[in-house]
Amino acid sequence: MRRNSSLLLLSSAALAAVLAFGSLASAATPEAKPDTEEVTEFGPGDINSFSGAFLAARTADVDHDYPTAIALYRKALSFDAANLEIRERLMISLLLNGDFEDGLKEAENLKGDGSVERITKIVRGLDALRHKKFETAKKILAYKGPNDLDRLTHQLLGAWADVGAGKAKQAMSTVSGLKGPAWYKVFTDYHLGAMALVAGDTAAARRHLNDAVTNKEAIATAPDTFIRAVMALARLEAAAGNKQKALDAISVGDTAVANYAPLKALRQSIEKGEKPAQQVTTAAEGAAGVLFSIGGALNRQGAEDMVSLYLQVSHALDPNSPDTLILLGGLAEKLEKPERAIELYSRVPADSPMRRVSELQLGLALSTTGKVEEAKEHLKALIASDPSDLRSYIAYGSVLSEAKDFKAMAENYDKAVEKIGPVPRPSDWTVFFQRGIAYERLKQWDKAEPNFRRALELNPEQPQVLNYLGYSLVDMSKNLEEGLDMIKRAVDARPDDGYIVDSLGWAYYRMGKFEEAVTELERAVQLRASDATINDHLGDAYWQVGRKLEAVYQWNRALISEGEDINREQVKEKIEKGLAPLDPNATTADRSQTEPAPPVAPAPAAPDKKS
Template sequence: MTKRLFPLALIALTAAPLSLAAPQGRAEALPRLAQAQNPATPDSQRPVHRPNVPGNDAPAAEGQPSADQPQKDQAAKPPAPDIHGLAGPYLAARMAAIQNDFRTAGDYSLRALAQDDTDPFLQDSALVALIAAGDMERATALAGTMAHQGRPTELGRLVRRSELARAERWDEVIADIDAAPAASDDGDATGGSALIDGMIRAWALLGAGRASESLSAFKELAKTRGAAPMVNYHLALAKAKVGDFEGAEELLADPATGSHILGVIARAQVLSQLERNRDAIAMLDATQGLDEEPHLIALRDRMEKGETLPFDIIKTPADGMAQVFLTFGSVLAGSEEPDPLALIHARLAEYLSPQLGEARLLAAQILQGFGEFDLAEQEFEALRDLGDMRPVAELTRIDALARADRLDDAEKAALTLTAAHPELAPGWIALGDLLRQQDKFAQAVPAYDKALSLIGDASPEARWFPLYARGIALERAGQFKKAEADFRAALKIRPDSAQVLNYLGYSLVDRNENLDEALKLIQRAVELRPDDGYILDSLAWAYYRLGRYDEAVAPMERAVAAMASDSLVNDHMGDIYWMAGRKREAEIQWHRAQSLKPQTEAEAHRIRAKLDRGLDAVLAEEKANGGKLPPPPPAPEPAQDEAAD
């Protein structure tokens, strides 16, 4: 039985921890790279005449430059326009915050505070923006001002305590916590609570040289309902820090306490200090996702060579305090929507412990969720500067670059990842996805080949997505027989995969092959996803190919209702209306399809031809021309002015 790596936050606010380790089949649930962070985008999107094609239509994220625009670091942005008075900067800061433009929000908030530096709401708003942007120098200065004014907020206190801890002024941290109003166990709007204050205080006690009081404080906090696993992890770190490795191992051996990546590292170091390298190696071997964590592999190799690992997962009590923030940040990041409080905790963690890669990775992932791709890229660069090029981080970075429409950079990052870790299937899948997004279908096939060879036959479920994706690449590259084999292999793994059923069915319809089987495949896809416009379009088109025009009308009308702005779907509706004898309605649909800017000139030319001569004439011309509509005649040369001669 293998163990799975869980995130650092275990049961503080949730009973269902999620895995931090990238699963072997990472892309199987991702119809395209952007889907993980853009759940509103349906995985059935496709380019012209191709149903459910993941990875070829990822639009630039809202507010991001298009592919032909140079991508600039946010630090290079021109300064925010000068707005005088209080109302202007305040409103500008609010608008920037709504748009998740943290740097601009911070700048305008400070300008508003220059007009009125006594408003706690303005101060907290500025703190949130500055911390989110990673501008800890100005954030700590503002928190200090708030403390000196005698009006510290809960967030201001957290920042102030972090600054004191970073300076190892532990007695002042303890005094600040003891003098603050009592925090509730439920916490408040800033994420502050008796639990987080207590854990910070326990680490401060250790920093102040009061080890026995520190351990007692952690033990008392572990009695908090639902908090024992999380607190016991920190208690184990504190025990190990003072040399009680037996006590630390007893706590970390509990899966509820140590089954996350930092817990696994800590336990390996503790076991090694206890001269139990074999046990540590066995523990690592039983950890699911080991192959995707080079740091764990490196620890294993060192112990295989007989080296005793130092206990250095935390070097100072400030590192322990940083992991407190990371713990709470991980909990807050567990929701579907990105949470600014999660980002604040991640930023405080990396401020206290700049070498803590998990904090930078968490910050990068949250920033990516907010659409702050440049700020996220800075965190990924910091990870690489630390020599911490972990696949899970690089895969997230590749996703962020792709969503920012920086496909060239994303492709380079994927190539770098596969070169550094050629043994990791998710890297090859990500590379294949990026190549497909750029219509490099023939180049994508070898990437999926490599991924499938690495996955092997031992994990059929992990093979599903790369089989499906390779099938798409092969079909688009003109190798349908090979593509069909991949689609059918994917269906053996997931017989009820609506997207594969639809893609294979539509491809057969488009080729005018096995139409009865194609119809059954698409009908099953519709049963699974009755409201998916693209699948309804496929069903209607299958009826059309079979000459069952009246039956095609209803699903096609439902498809148009679901995707009124799709040129191809409206074009199909026109063809079906025409063949059903509703020619005036057909012309209306073709006009609408034309107004929606068809994706290719060939599609636009065909629509113009149908409006000019009717569908019957177009079909006859295509039949006479080997299935293709003759190109339009060249535009006449402009008449030359004879006088110019």
């Protein structure tokens, strides 16, 4: 199956698996939706029992509909005011919805509840810090437990409380002496630099920020924190009159994260001789940065609630932080709440260097809501306002891809390639890859293949490109061994990607290697159990090896599964009649009886930072 994944402009790498969430994750994440009859939509006023309110609230909670969940939890409390579990979930829903003040009230009420202590401590401690009750904040935030992530978070927050109390040297000594895993250094270097800046110690700030920027692991572990360090160092050097050093710092950031609009805006400002202000100037902003740093690094599939909680509390401390708004918008998109994402992106200040990032993501979110023409016009205006910004073309191409307007998509990427010029950078692989997809879908393989190969020249082991090109070669019976080798390399790079594993299995099928096809397609189904196309493929492979009952079962699963469109009438016919025997001398194209046109997911809005 040829797929390319959609990425956010500020996608973040995850920390290592050792960063366990423990009780906070279980407290912040709603349980699975009950297996009951379909719940009809209704409001709190329509509910006349505790059980009804509780069930409806949990359903809304699982659907990330926090306003409804809040109203229903409150309704449940009207029947049972002492119910501790309801109060816990109400507090979490309030915080996830951005209702910090009401969430704080519940946190105060629950401060003796051990099951949510990790949440209440942070909320209460940061409330004290923002009101400049620094000693109280430090006392509340004290932590002596064994969890590495909690120890780092609380020590950094406590150190920022010391900075607020005028004890910057003590704060920096605490952070410098913090013992823990190697990944601590990414965060401690940046926050030591930020603390030194707030304290006015330029020499120490320069030293620590340089350590953060030159840390080779920083971009993979915590890209958002790395970028903050780059920008803080550039602003420091600009303020000191070291214009070239400031630009050199930005170049380091450009090398790691190409085409990043805030860096571009900062470069332009410094080139004009301006001295942009630092982002962190107070203890409250520094503490907000701790939660931003941790939340951004944890931003991965399955951790959305935890990350959102950290970022919402960070936003309460520093409501003018544009990068926090953008990460929250990205989370809303992941949770399939595009309207909420649009509202968050719209709140990024017009004069912020990150405004363009928010505008690009806003355009993609508009398309998700079905406002495709509005999204197109919005993104075309962004291209016109800055034709050199490649990400505008990529975002626009994503919308055109979703709309299956491949002719316009190809023309769009032709213009992007013109802007790239004769010497593309490694990060430009995405543009060539997307142009290749457009031409492949237009059945112009003579134009598609050179773009895929150019993308691989720029990023030789990029699994999306290997998968798409390799599958295409097998599909067309061209360079079969080369194509199969490419797909295998893609699987080696991403063994847990069900779509890429499906490509390998379906390639074996097209080559008549049905036993190998079954092995790989069974693995793909384990990875993506509810994808209709993968179920359909496995059904075909089962039939060819004589496992006909299992084939019919998989075809039936395909009819009720989610994912890409399949030819349902054709699947129903297979259930009724099975597959006709295949000619052992048939070509790979002849063996395809079910494969629809390969799906094209939305183009990434920016190259994958890890690729």
